[in-house]
Amino acid sequence: MIYAANSEKTLAEKFLTLSGSGHKHYRTDFLGRKGDPRIKGKPQAYLLDLNADEVLPPHFHIIDQFQVFFRGNGTLGRNADVLQPVSIHYADHHTGYGPIIAGREGFSYFTLRPEADPGAVYLHKEGYREKLEPSRKRHHLVQTRINAEPAVIHSGVTQECLVEKGQKNDAGITMLRMGADAHAVAPDPARSGGQYYLVLSGTLLHDGQPYPPLSVLFVDAAEPAFEVRAGRQGLEAAVMQFPDWSEE
Structure with missing residues (x-):
């Protein structure tokens, strides 16, 4: 969900x-x-x-x-x-x-x-x-740093790994930076305890709705890899994955 x-x-x-x-x-x-x-x-x-x-x-x-x-x-x-x-x-x-x-x-x-x-x-x-x-x-x-106008600064998609999620019981942090109208497939939540997306600048489009800065989304581990879409302002978002403790 x-x-x-x-x-x-x-x-x-x-x-x-x-x-x-x-x-x-x-x-x-x-x-x-x-x-x-x-x-x-x-x-x-x-x-x-x-x-x-x-x-x-x-x-x-x-x-x-x-x-x-x-x-x-x-x-x-x-x-x-x-x-x-x-x-x-x-x-x-x-x-x-x-x-x-x-x-x-x-x-x-x-x-x-x-x-x-x-x-x-x-x-x-x-x-x-x-x-x-x-x-x-x-x-x-x-x-990390954010930009007031990500659509001007970025083109395409970059994913900067700040904390690598190696094993299921590791946490992970990635900065996702996208240009205007770009889209990308985010890290798969299957080997995690779910993941958060926090919009830091620009706009994230989800289910036909725009999510401006400081909007929050949570993707649980049963979901497929989340497809992120940026609005015309571009997007900078922190992607944070939790450890999976299900087998411990």
């Missing part, structure tokens, strides 16, 4: 929420609405807009996830890795990371999961060890 969320419609539905660290900030649910029991087992994608100097303490989730930092700036982790747009972070399930510290401009990022997660488990709170389970504890952190 393919799940799709158009940013023009979805961004109008952002709402204030209280984080587990006690901060109020804006959240926008793209796939899977927070608190809705029907999202169990389905993909979950949302956008957080952190306030200036806001801190999210170290924590983990029980589901694999990608995070795409695309606006503002900040740091991630004890080594204070500086993140600038566009930075993509992957973490295995039950793998601690953080803190995330927003800079003076604030920090906006997507969290993308193959299925809904019940919420962060903070490492400074009692009882977190009882919630840990075996994990490979892998992280990937890569940075």
Whole structure:
């Protein structure tokens, strides 16, 4: 199945929420609405807009996830890795990371999961060890750039591999760049736990509809390789594939 969320419609539905660290900030649910029991087992994608100097303490989730930092700036982790747009972070399930510290401009990022997660488990709170389970504890952190007018910059199709997906239980990250009206067959999701497409600039055409920047699509592993079509503005999109844990 393919799940799709158009940013023009979805961004109008952002709402204030209280984080587990006690901060109020804006959240926008793209796939899977927070608190809705029907999202169990389905993909979950949302956008957080952190306030200036806001801190999210170290924590983990029980589901694999990608995070795409695309606006503002900040740091991630004890080594204070500086993140600038566009930075993509992957973490295995039950793998601690953080803190995330927003800079003076604030920090906006997507969290993308193959299925809904019940919420962060903070490492400074009692009882977190009882919630840990075996994990490979892998992280990937890569940075890339986008162009405001991809149709002018690009012709044809290029696929830049940022993190190679070798085995079924590996994650993968590819930047897809396409000229005006170009089309391409994306990496096959069959050896993955599903894949996300995040439109970063230009337009992606799907099922007769245009998907502008910050639109999100999820393709599950049962689907054939996704045929990506760019609009007249061209397209730059991050393609993120999850590990397949089905045989472990």
